[in-house]
Amino acid sequence: MVAVVVTAAGRSERFGGSKKEYADLGGRSVLDAAVSPFLDLPGLSALVITAPQGGLEAARTALSAATLAALGAKLAIIEGGATRRDSVRLGLERAAEALRRAAGLASDASLPSSDIVLIHDGARPWASAELAKRVMEATLAHGAAVPVVPLTDTPKRIAPATAGAAGATAAQPRGGLILEHPARSSLGGAQTPQGFRLGPILDMHRRAEKEGVDCTDDGELWARYAATTAGVSQGEALVAWVEGETDNRKVTFRTDLAAVHDAVGRAAGAATATCPFRIGQGWDLHRLVEGRRLMLGGIEVPSDKGEEAHSDGDVLLHAIIDALLGAAALGDIGSHFPPSDQRWKDADSKALAAAAAALVREAGYEPVNLDCTVVLERPRLGHWKDAMRDSIARVLGMDARVISVKAKTNEGVDAVGEGRAIEAHAAVILSARS
Numbered sequence: 001m002v003a004v005v006v007t008a009a010g011r012s013e014r015f016g017g018s019k020k021e022y023a024d025l026g027g028r029s030v031l032d033a034a035v036s037p038f039l040d041l042p043g044l045s046a047l048v049i050t051a052p053q054g055g056l057e058a059a060r061t062a063l064s065a066a067t068l069a070a071l072g073a074k075l076a077i078i079e080g081g082a083t084r085r086d087s088v089r090l091g092l093e094r095a096a097e098a099l100r101r102a103a104g105l106a107s108d109a110s111l112p113s114s115d116i117v118l119i120h121d122g123a124r125p126w127a128s129a130e131l132a133k134r135v136m137e138a139t140l141a142h143g144a145a146v147p148v149v150p151l152t153d154t155p156k157r158i159a160p161a162t163a164g165a166a167g168a169t170a171a172q173p174r175g176g177l178i179l180e181h182p183a184r185s186s187l188g189g190a191q192t193p194q195g196f197r198l199g200p201i202l203d204m205h206r207r208a209e210k211e212g213v214d215c216t217d218d219g220e221l222w223a224r225y226a227a228t229t230a231g232v233s234q235g236e237a238l239v240a241w242v243e244g245e246t247d248n249r250k251v252t253f254r255t256d257l258a259a260v261h262d263a264v265g266r267a268a269g270a271a272t273a274t275c276p277f278r279i280g281q282g283w284d285l286h287r288l289v290e291g292r293r294l295m296l297g298g299i300e301v302p303s304d305k306g307e308e309a310h311s312d313g314d315v316l317l318h319a320i321i322d323a324l325l326g327a328a329a330l331g332d333i334g335s336h337f338p339p340s341d342q343r344w345k346d347a348d349s350k351a352l353a354a355a356a357a358a359l360v361r362e363a364g365y366e367p368v369n370l371d372c373t374v375v376l377e378r379p380r381l382g383h384w385k386d387a388m389r390d391s392i393a394r395v396l397g398m399d400a401r402v403i404s405v406k407a408k409t410n411e412g413v414d415a416v417g418e419g420r421a422i423e424a425h426a427a428v429i430l431s432a433r434s
Contacts, residue, residue: 001099001115002043002136003198005091006035008059008122009050009080019052020251021122022062028358029062030251033125037132037193038118039070046098047071049122050080050087066355070343074098085214088119089205096202111199113231116140119201119218120193123251132193134242139195143236144226146195146219147244148188155182191244194218200232278365278430280327282319285416285423294422296374296381297388297405298350298395303379307422310339314349316374316388316405317395319424321349321356324367324396327430328360350395357396365430369402375416375423381407 008021008031021031031049038047051059059077060068068075078094080087099115100107116139118132131147138145157180194217201218204225208215215221219239226237251257288294292306295314307313321333330336336359337344337352344352360367370392374381381388385405393400410417 001045001102001112002041003046003048003095003099003115003117004038004041004044004193005088005095005117005119006031006038006047006049006122007080007084007087007091007119008034009052009087010084010123011052019058020254020257022058023251023254023257025125025257028064028362030125030257031059031062031122032064032067034120034122034127035063035067035071037127037129038120039067040129041118041132041136045074045102046095047075048091048094048098049075049077050091051077053079055079064355064358065351066358069347069351069355072343083214084216085205085208088218089202089209091119092117092198092202092205096198099198110231113197113199114140115198116195117198117201118193118195121250124192124248125251126245127191127193127248128245131242131245131248135193135195138240138242139197142238142240143200143232144194144196144219144222145240145242146217147191147193147248148241149191149244149246149248151184151187151189154184155187156180157182188241189244190217190219191248196222197231197236200226200229203229276432277368278327278329280323280325280428280430282322282324282326282426282428283424284315284318284322285421286313286315287415287421288419294379295349296384296424297372298353298391299384299387301379301381301384305419311337311344311347311352312349315422315424316372316426317349317353317392319426320370320372320392320396320428321353323370323426323428324353324356324360324430327428328363328365330356330359330363350391353392353395354397360430361433364433366433367396367398368429368431369404370396370398371404371406371427373406373408373425375408375410375425377409377412377417377419 023030025033049059056077076094081090095117100109118135135145135147156178159177159179161176204221207225208221222239226232286307286309288305289308290305294301294303294306295312297316307315318333325331385407389403389405390400393403415421416423
């Protein structure tokens, strides 16, 4: 089984004034983007996020509805510790607990050697799913693996920086002596996610805590303790490396995001300069069957029949999702939330609609108005139209005053008119975001 620990418990002191993991990254948070490479990881059984003390709800709020829906019960958000080492150890403890529970093992049982963990920095939002899989596969083969990228600057080993010489001004740059000129070809820069066999790396972190050993890199900790840790073979003592990604940068300063926002803005501007408005239309139809809830616009309407569907069947939200995605040329509901994927079994359509709205905004557009029609023979929906409109507004982050919900019957004609099906139409206008 596979677990993932995402560290987001730091104070973001160098970011200046706010927590970097919760900063906006084109319509989603840095943390949400950092979690996304692991959502489809084969064998994923637990994903643990470490958050600051007292900040569990803020961390959960930073995750999108689609991410929360995809992870479900696999997700755990816990309070981290005073240092990165402490936070990782706490995350590993919770991950080990989750994997034992999933396997039906006792709370003090040793973990199987095939159980691994990927440890990722919550401030690295640009790692790809392909990188996560490479690290996972190398970890399964070698016991420990780290993604590495070549250095672009020539490295130097330097003495500690010293203050300027006597009489120098305060503005004079600090400097010192270069002690060594190592060959760049033999060096690389480490990234995350880093992968390890879960049992041994947890033991190593426990030892590091007892001995007061700190580290900024878990691969370094593995190299320090591997030779004296039970269950680590001689062939696993060295950490393997896989090719990293140049785009897998870490957000440290606010300027790290400013450049990205500029690039996104330029791309969106180029795409929308000649077409400041987009129109999309959506349509959906579901059979009506007994034993299912009738969900419309995110609310349950009392009825003896409900929609037959893979998700909760909310035909109105499904039509709205297609209208939104179509207007932004982002595909359709089936391409993003396919019925063949068990993650969306009985899924809350409000989460799917919120995810679609986030994709539209990330593409550079904002919903301006929405016009919907539900076609249903019974029950009559006049009493529920305002509630549906208000619910849709909350889900999409729109003003309810620019949303219209109409209810029609099919006058007894075809499956809808005979009460065997329900139909919904939606039309939306998007405007380019300034």
